[in-house]
Amino acid sequence: MIPLPTIAETIDEIVREQEPNFLRLYLNPHTACTCLALDRYARTTWPISRDEDFQSFLANSIEEAISGALKLLRCHRLPTDPDATGLILDPADRLKGFASADLTSGDRVAFLPALTTLSGPLDGLSEAAEGPRINPLVLVLSGDHLLDDQEAALRRLIQRHAPRIITCVDREALATIRSGPDRLVRRLIPDVIVFEESFTDHAVPFAAFTARRSIFAPWNRPGKGTFHSTTFQPNTISARHFLEVLAHTDPRFHGSLTVEMRRLHDDLSARGEAYRRHYNPGLFRLIRAAGFETRDVRTSGAFIVVNGQPIYDVVGGVACSIRGHNPTTYVEETTAPELPAGPALEAELHDRLQTLTGLECVLPAVSGAGAVENALKLALVAQFPRRHVLILKSGFGGKTLLALTATEKPSYRKSVGPLYPDVHYLDPFAPDAIQQIEALLERHDFAVVQVELVQSVGGVRPIPEALLRHLDEGRARRGYLLLVDEVQTGMYRTGPFVRSRALGLTPDLLLLGKGTSDMVFPFALTLYSKAAADRVEARSPGLVDAIHRRFAFEQGYRTVVNLLRLAERIDLQAQVEEASRTFVGALESELADHPNLLEIRAFGLLIGIELDATRGPRKWLGKRLAPMALLKMLRHPRFPLLAGLCQYEPNVLKVTPPLDAAPDDLRAAARTIAEVIDAPFSRVLAAGLGGLLQPSPIQRKESDEHTGRPAAELAAR
Numbered sequence: 022m023i024p025l026p027t028i029a030e031t032i033d034e035i036v037r038e039q040e041p042n043f044l045r046l047y048l049n050p051h052t053a054c055t056c057l058a059l060d061r062y063a064r065t066t067w068p069i070s071r072d073e074d075f076q077s078f079l080a081n082s083i084e085e086a087i088s089g090a091l092k093l094l095r096c097h098r099l100p101t102d103p104d105a106t107g108l109i110l111d112p113a114d115r116l117k118g119f120a121s122a123d124l125t126s127g128d129r130v131a132f133l134p135a136l137t138t139l140s141g142p143l144d145g146l147s148e149a150a151e152g153p154r155i156n157p158l159v160l161v162l163s164g165d166h167l168l169d170d171q172e173a174a175l176r177r178l179i180q181r182h183a184p185r186i187i188t189c190v191d192r193e194a195l196a197t198i199r200s201g202p203d204r205l206v207r208r209l210i211p212d213v214i215v216f217e218e219s220f221t222d223h224a225v226p227f228a229a230f231t232a233r234r235s236i237f238a239p240w241n242r243p244g245k246g247t248f249h250s251t252t253f254q255p256n257t258i259s260a261r262h263f264l265e266v267l268a269h270t271d272p273r274f275h276g277s278l279t280v281e282m283r284r285l286h287d288d289l290s291a292r293g294e295a296y297r298r299h300y301n302p303g304l305f306r307l308i309r310a311a312g313f314e315t316r317d318v319r320t321s322g323a324f325i326v327v328n329g330q331p332i333y334d335v336v337g338g339v340a341c342s343i344r345g346h347n348p349t350t351y352v353e354e355t356t357a358p359e360l361p362a363g364p365a366l367e368a369e370l371h372d373r374l375q376t377l378t379g380l381e382c383v384l385p386a387v388s389g390a391g392a393v394e395n396a397l398k399l400a401l402v403a404q405f406p407r408r409h410v411l412i413l414k415s416g417f418g419g420k421t422l423l424a425l426t427a428t429e430k431p432s433y434r435k436s437v438g439p440l441y442p443d444v445h446y447l448d449p450f451a452p453d454a455i456q457q458i459e460a461l462l463e464r465h466d467f468a469v470v471q472v473e474l475v476q477s478v479g480g481v482r483p484i485p486e487a488l489l490r491h492l493d494e495g496r497a498r499r500g501y502l503l504l505v506d507e508v509q510t511g512m513y514r515t516g517p518f519v520r521s522r523a524l525g526l527t528p529d530l531l532l533l534g535k536g537t538s539d540m541v542f543p544f545a546l547t548l549y550s551k552a553a554a555d556r557v558e559a560r561s562p563g564l565v566d567a568i569h570r571r572f573a574f575e576q577g578y579r580t581v582v583n584l585l586r587l588a589e590r591i592d593l594q595a596q597v598e599e600a601s602r603t604f605v606g607a608l609e610s611e612l613a614d615h616p617n618l619l620e621i622r623a624f625g626l627l628i629g630i631e632l633d634a635t636r637g638p639r640k641w642l643g644k645r646l647a648p649m650a651l652l653k654m655l656r657h658p659r660f661p662l663l664a665g666l667c668q669y670e671p672n673v674l675k676v677t678p679p680l681d682a683a684p685d686d687l688r689a690a691a692r693t694i695a696e697v698i699d700a701p702f703s704r705v706l707a708a709g710l711g712g713l714l715q716p717s718p719i720q721r722k723e724s725d726e727h728t729g730r731p732a733a734e735l736a737a738r
Contacts, residue, residue, distance in 0.1 A: 025269045028224040028576050029356050031262045032541060036347045039319040042257045043338035043540055044346075045304060046313040046663070051260035052079065053292050054282045056299035058267060059216060059231045061278060066199050067210050074298045076237040077229050079254045081387040081543050082571065083189065083217040084119055084394075086228035087159060088421040089249045090187045090213040091136075092437040093232065094157050096239040097185070105156035107136040108149060108184075110175075112166040114140040117567040122402050124560045130401050132423050134439045143171055150178035157185035162194040162206060172205045179209065187230075189215035192270060212236060222266050226387035226543045226574065227259040234298070239436075246303025248433070249420050251388045252339050252535060253543035255300070289316055311655060320346035323679045323686060325663060332655065333662040333690055340477070340509045340627065340677040341535040343584060351541055354587075355579040366578050373585045377518045379527040380548040384565060385572040389508035389534035390419025392545040393427055395568055396530045397469065399549055400502050402564060403556040404468035407501070410441070411461065411470040413449040415479030415669055418471070418506065427471050427506070430669065449484050455491050467501040469530070474520045477509040480670035481622045481629025486524070493526055502529035502553060508545070512536025513588060513680055515625035516598045529553055536680075537581050544577035597625045597680050604628070604678070604687040611695030618698055626682070629667065630674040632698065647672045653697045653704070660689040
């Protein structure tokens with residue numbers, strides 16, 4: 022048998038083929054094939070009706086997938102369910118620290134209310150079966166842990182409570198269920214099935230949850246397509262490696278899908294239909310509207326090339342881009358013999374990050390939301406019995422269950438509670454914000470205060486410095502920990518490695534993400550002080566080790582260490598600061614005193630451009646103005662570009678180009694943006710309606726001249 026490709030070999034194929042990795046506007050054949058495989062696994066493992074398709078959501082970890090599965094089922098609760106408690110049966114203790122942490126004092130810190138975990142021998146299952154209402158039930162199956170020794174108690178629980186069932190399987194458990202004798206866990210038809218990291222040999226962050234399309238219905242409505250999404254999904258690296266592992270570990274099953282998978286690669290309409298049915302219908306509609314519904318999409322550096330048309334990417338995976346798509350030297354650099362491995366690699370990362378941030382300890386994660394969750398868990402354990410959390414409004418912590426603590430936006434929290442209860446939200450821009458904080462601190466013993474120095478999703482708005490100073494100084498008086506979220510401002514995005522250091526702040530906890538991936542490998546980091554680490558270890562020994570084991574991907578560490586070495590070698594901070602001056606200077610020159618522009622807010626290469634939608638016919642479009650402007654930029658005749666907008670303030674365009682952006686490209690991008698902002702209202706409206714009613718100019722008939730041409734060469738043209 023041909024050996025299974027390593028993750029470095031999978032990445033090398035992606036880079037050489039210039040295949041999009043973190044690009045949502047891509048009808049990704051590997052995503053379509055992965056979701057097709059998960060659909061077939063569900064249909065052929067459990068006695069499930071063949072009349073309804075299964076739809077999947079791709080995640081980065083078992084925790085993200087189970088969190089999403091719980092959110093999905095909470096959207097289907099019956100009137101009798103609000104007082105129900107979810108129960109996780111985890112005999113192998115795979116989810117230590119997911120819902121709660123046990124302390125040496127005998128206390129328990131609950132991160133997710135209305136959710137109980139039984140692990141190890143599952144003592145208490147019989148009592149739970151006879152107790153209050155249970156819904157849903159989560160079965161975490163792995164290896165030999167298939168709950169055969171608990172069949173009687175489990176059967177009693179199912180009969181009495183009739184809960185919705187989430188069945189989580191690793192590769193070995195699934196194989197045993199499929200081929201072994203008839204078992205209760207096979208006869209129990211799950212509502213949601215979770216597949217975890219073993220399906221990629223634990224080489225890359227991967228998980229998924231799969232359910233019938235009727236269960237996904239609340240998330241398939243317009244505006245809900247990214248209700249549980251993370252920046253790093255969908256991606257090519259995880260899906261492609263999943264398919265590679267599948268071909269080696271389950272060749273008979275993979276072979277049964279070969280004809281269908283080949284069709285999804287070769288037939289664009291079949292791929293689109295599979296994407297719509299088995300993955301995300303809303304994202305499929307967006308891809309079609311943008312004109313990216315084509316086989317010929319390539320990415321290299323700062324450019325996406327669609328049917329031969331270079332498009333300058335100033336979204337970059339939403340601030341993931343350090344040096345653009347598919348860095349050509351990535352594999353060579355991260356596999357170089359001079360890069361250490363194992364403990365020595367982690368030690369170098371710790372040393373470099375301590376020098377750059379002043380924080381001694383590092384815990385890995387696989388998304389920004391994961392880093393947020395790790396930080397909140399550490400803070401709540403270190404500070405026990407303090408339980409209160411202070412969050413600044415208009416911030417964004419993520420969409421997983423605990424990360425929603427730091428995401429105040431009501432639309433993300435609707436129908437998915439109960440969430441962490443002891444949280445308080447405060448408007449940092451209120452004239453009396455400091456007085457409000459002091460009043461809260463008088464009433465409650467806060468465990469942690471979380472802030473984003475620049476609220477990126479909230480309009481690229483900086484938190485007032487006086488408020489930051491007050492929170493920093495208040496730690497000594499009030500005893501809370503200060504958690505600074507630099508997922509979008511860190512990794513040199515605003516110039517310095519982290520903005521907090523430039524402001525003279527050394528928080529107790531600090532988050533990094535997005536840029537840690539180098540647009541290749543999903544990764545994030547939680548940094549924290551030695552003092553906090555000592556308190557966590559004394560109160561909940563093993564918690565940090567359990568989280569570390571789940572997320573300590575060697576390729577993630579290699580990616581970050583390589584980036585830190587590169588940044589030091591080329592003086593990346595100076596490059597970003599110069600690029601920011603170039604871009605903002607060009608924008609200001611083009612748009613001086615323009616009536617349609619309210620403000621440009623720039624922090625290095627994290628830039629917000631606020632449009633005026635309050636006057637004249639533009640007022641009629643309201644929140645639809647910026648999306649239509651983005652479509653017009655995408656269709657620009659001379660220098661088309663892909664820009665973004667802020668989720669909370671959609672009339673603020675968001676620009677996050679690669680940190681090594683070329684000056685000429687930045688000036689050309691500024692001209693495109695200025696021309697669109699300056700365009701008559703009728704042209705902006707026509708561009709927006711055109712995106713909905715007719716194909717984009719870039720969605721023309723593919724030709725031999727363009728197919729397979731390197732993206733960098735086309736961009737140079």
